[in-house]
Amino acid sequence: MTAQYIFNGFVSGMILALPAVALTLIYGILKFPNFASGAMLTVGAYLALIFNVYLGMPLLWAAIIGSLIFALIAVGIDQAVFRQLRERTAITLLVCSMGVSFVLENIARFIFGNGARSYDLAIARPKHFFGLRINNEQIITAATAVAAMIVVYFILRHTALGRAMRAVADNPSLAAVRGVRRESIVRWTWAITGTLTAVAGVLAGMDRAIDPLLGWNYIVSTFAAAILGGLGNPVGAVIGALTVGVVEETSTLFIPPNYRQVVSFLAIALLLILRPQGLLGAAKIKK
Amino acid sequence: MVSYLVTILSLVAIISILGLALNLQWGLCGMVNFGIAGFFALGAYTAALVDLAGAGTLVATVAAAAVCGIACALVALVSLRLSDEYLAILTLGFGEVVRLVVLNEEWLTHGSLGLPGIPRPFWGLIPEEQYEYWFLGMLGGVILLLFLALEKLLRSPFGRAIRAVREDDVVAATLGKDVVKLRVKVFALGGVIIGIAGAFHSFYMTYIDPSQFSAILTAYVFMAVIAGGRASNSGLLLGSVGLMAVIEGTRFLKDIFNIFDATQLSAIRLILIGLGLILLLIFRPQGCFAEYRLKIKKPEKEPRKASVQTETRTT
Amino acid sequence: MTAREIVLKTKDVAAGYGGGDIISNISIDVEEGQIFTVIGPNGSGKSTFIKVLAGLLHTRVGGISIKDEQITPLAAPERVAKGLAYVPQEYNVFPNLTINENLRVSTEFLKRDRCATGEQRERVLNMFPEIATRLTLRAGHLSGGQRQMLAFACAMMAAPVVLLLDEPSAGLSPKFVAEIFDRIKAVNRTGLTVVMIEQNVKEALRIADTVMVLVNGATRLSVPASEIGSTHDLHKLFLG
Structure with missing residues (x-):
């Protein structure tokens, strides 16, 4: 029984890992926590909904096309909004990201209304392994999230783009002297962020109903995951997300499931009191 | 029409009180509070519950102020030595926690049904048909008192210390200012003001439910503060009046665009609020009104250059 | 000294931040294979000068050329x-x-012709054996002196004509200082021209070929290093 909760927590942690990693990438390069993360996830879910339900594509293709379009939208938002604020303080940027969040969420509300929607997806019977009940959506979620994490890890570790992203995060002025063009790295980072967040939106939309507050339900948990991993550390964010997922899910054994976000909030508070650099924060070298 | 205006002005007054609090926390001290809606709800529910228990409106107001002050102090304490981003995240989380508790603890808050019949201050002493005017007057008095108190505070040694911390907390610390204590105090003081706003909201509405405290309220208050010019209390009052005029103005959109339903109209309003926030931050980070005067002096002089200068002068 | 090719040349350079010029009328001729050292008291404009050479600060007046090619407008x-x-x-x-990533990122975003070849990489790693053995270590775990070596190595990856060093001994513990300067000399012996600014006059003079003394943003003196000790009183020069 407990094993089932831990397994479910693991899977929801995987959904969480995508926006948490996206958050740390943006934090690394632009040094502000992106409060629009939740609304971006919502819009990603709706984009796939358009292709899946209204244009009748299989969800896989709808998700791929939707995430690519949203990658472009994310770059567009950066160019239109955040680029104008590059030299401002982190606080200005995060207040602005709140504004972006309202705009995105309400564009979705304007078009689709407040009603809950869901993807057109065949329902398969859950499978049983070692006493665990595993449904089809969970398998898809786990496979997609793991694949996305591997791709991001590969980009960061083994490509010139990844080296440049980490170099800009470490020391932007030195990177500039080495010929790394910050603006182009920022654009790529938004593209990756947009893709990851939109994919997370689709996975979240498979897990629960799609409504304009879909992403908002993840925002506190996403921040909890990112802070747990030490803001700005992608690998830490993944571990943080899995931890948050499992803790939230198992907490429903003791407290009402409505209070999941409260658990995340308490986790953030406790962590900031006890170990503000994050569980893995020491792995990041400041100087 | 007059009673409509009184209603609007009362709402403006409550937003303005919240704005004064945010101006203290964020404008002066750089401490972002994304949980305003949550703290406001906490104040409103505290006041309503105390008031409904028969303790009287004064006790209820004091209780709301105290509870919100303590809550803000605790949140500030948790992010004690961390940068302001963490405080922002914590306040956002706290706001969510309050929302969830209010929704789910039905024995206390009646969940989404809300709390009706909240007693009002001086009810029965004033003729009923004049009550709204008196209430607006009372709100005006509260704003005036808070305004004068905050202006006085700014000119006190405490206020100078706050500004020193905002400019550079490391330098302030080397001058012997206890930065951490100061920040917690300021944030708590902001909480007290939010609590007062919450109490008056309860008294004004006489009925509260969770839908009155959505995150959009936080956006309104931020808009009012940014539009008025951060750290300027007089600008803030102008800012919230202007903001309300815009928001209420969009209500009349309904008559023009009758193809949209209520959800779509409210979505449009919220999109406009979000866009307004973004545009203000990009083009008018020092507020509308400071710039407005300048414009009158020199009417048509290189508008583009002016906006470039604006950007270099930012926070 | 025999006349060798001038590889780096500035002519009447002036630059500064905001209103006034911090340095003005600076002309230098750096010969190939030299160590050209700029010394001067605090606030004399040394850092400004090297930033102008590196292209981090805009040249207001005058020109800079490398091997007779004008580079003044380049970033x-x-x-x-x-x-x-x-x-x-x-x-x-x-x-x-990691050290390896530091080396790679230092040239891979430059124009194609400067992107380090395998051969160049071998040469650099041979010059800095202490980093060559730990390519997968994160640079943040290196000591101050080793970081400085890695920074040299990164700069060398582009097979430069001139190496510009901004106070190589800054922030290092005294026991590393002599070692760093020995390394600079060793790098220089491979034929590389070095231009550096330095606070540590004594150590810097030990390896320098030509010394320029900068005071109040103007050249006070520019002579072969060997002459400094015997014929010029540094204290007097520094204090004006």
């Missing part, structure tokens, strides 16, 4: 492409990248 990365490699003071490596 820092383009100057690297022209053969001017720059090692900033202190924060000069990416601490969360």
Whole structure:
């Protein structure tokens, strides 16, 4: 029984890992926590909904096309909004990201209304392994999230783009002297962020109903995951997300499931009191 | 029409009180509070519950102020030595926690049904048909008192210390200012003001439910503060009046665009609020009104250059 | 000294921040294979000068050329492409990248012709054996002296004509200082021209070929290093 909760927590942690990693990438390069993360996830879910339900594509293709379009939208938002604020303080940027969040969420509300929607997806019977009940959506979620994490890890570790992203995060002025063009790295980072967040939106939309507050339900948990991993550390964010997922899910054994976000909030508070650099924060070298 | 205006002005007054609090926390001290809606709800529910228990409106107001002050102090304490981003995240989380508790603890808050019949201050002493005017007057008095108190505070040694911390907390610390204590105090003081706003909201509405405290309220208050010019209390009052005029103005959109339903109209309003926030931050980070005067002096002089200068002068 | 080719030349350079000029009328001729050292009291404009050479600060008046090619309007990365490699003071490596990644990122975003070849990489690694053995270590775990070596190595990856060093001994413990200067000399012996600014006059003079003394943004003296000790009183020069 407990094993089932831990397994479910693991899977929801995987959904969480995508926006948490996206958050740390943006934090690394632009040094502000992106409060629009939740609304971006919502819009990603709706984009796939358009292709899946209204244009009748299989969800896989709808998700791929939707995430690519949203990658472009994310770059567009950066160019239109955040680029104008590059030299401002982190606080200005995060207040602005709140504004972006309202705009995105309400564009979705304007078009689709407040009603809950869901993807057109065949329902398969859950499978049983070692006493665990595993449904089809969970398998898809786990496979997609793991694949996305591997791709991001590969980009960061083994490509010139990844080296440049980490170099800009470490020391932007030195990177500039080495010929790394910050603006182009920022654009790529938004593209990756947009893709990851939109994919997370689709996975979240498979897990629960799609409504304009879909992403908002993840925002506190996403921040909890990112802070747990030490803001700005992608690998830490993944571990943080899995931890948050499992803790939230198992907490429903003791407290009402409505209070999941409260658990995340308490986790953030406790962590900031006890170990503000994050569980893995020491792995990041400041100087 | 007059009673409509009184209603609007009362709402403006409550937003303005919240704005004064945010101006203290964020404008002066750089401490972002994304949980305003949550703290406001906490104040409103505290006041309503105390008031409904028969303790009287004064006790209820004091209780709301105290509870919100303590809550803000605790949140500030948790992010004690961390940068302001963490405080922002914590306040956002706290706001969510309050929302969830209010929704789910039905024995206390009646969940989404809300709390009706909240007693009002001086009810029965004033003729009923004049009550709204008196209430607006009372709100005006509260704003005036808070305004004068905050202006006085700014000119006190405490206020100078706050500004020193905002400019550079490391330098302030080397001058012997206890930065951490100061920040917690300021944030708590902001909480007290939010609590007062919450109490008056309860008294004004006489009925509260969770839908009155959505995150959009936080956006309104931020808009009012940014539009008025951060750290300027007089600008803030102008800012919230202007903001309300815009928001209420969009209500009349309904008559023009009758193809949209209520959800779509409210979505449009919220999109406009979000866009307004973004545009203000990009083009008018020092507020509308400071710039407005300048414009009158020199009417048509290189508008583009002016906006470039604006950007270099930012926070 | 025999007349050798002039590889780096500035003519009447003036630059500064905001209103006034911090340095003015600076002309230097750096011969190939030299160590050209700029010394001077605090606030004399040394850092401004090297930033102008590196292309981080705009040249207001005058010109800079490398091997007779004008580079005055070029930004820092383009100057690297022209053969001017720059090692900033202190924060000069990416601490969360491994040594190997630091080396790679230092040239892979430059124009194609400066992108380090395998051969160049071998040469650099041979010159700095202490980093060559730990390629997968994160640069942030290196000591101050080793970081400085890595920073040199990164600059060398672009096979530069001139190496610009901004106070190579800054922030290092005294026991490393002599070692760093020995290494600079060793790098120089491979034929590389070095231009550096330095606070540590005694150590800097030990390896310098030509010394320029900068006081109040103007050249006070520019002579072979051997003459400094015997014929010029540094104290007098510094204090004006």
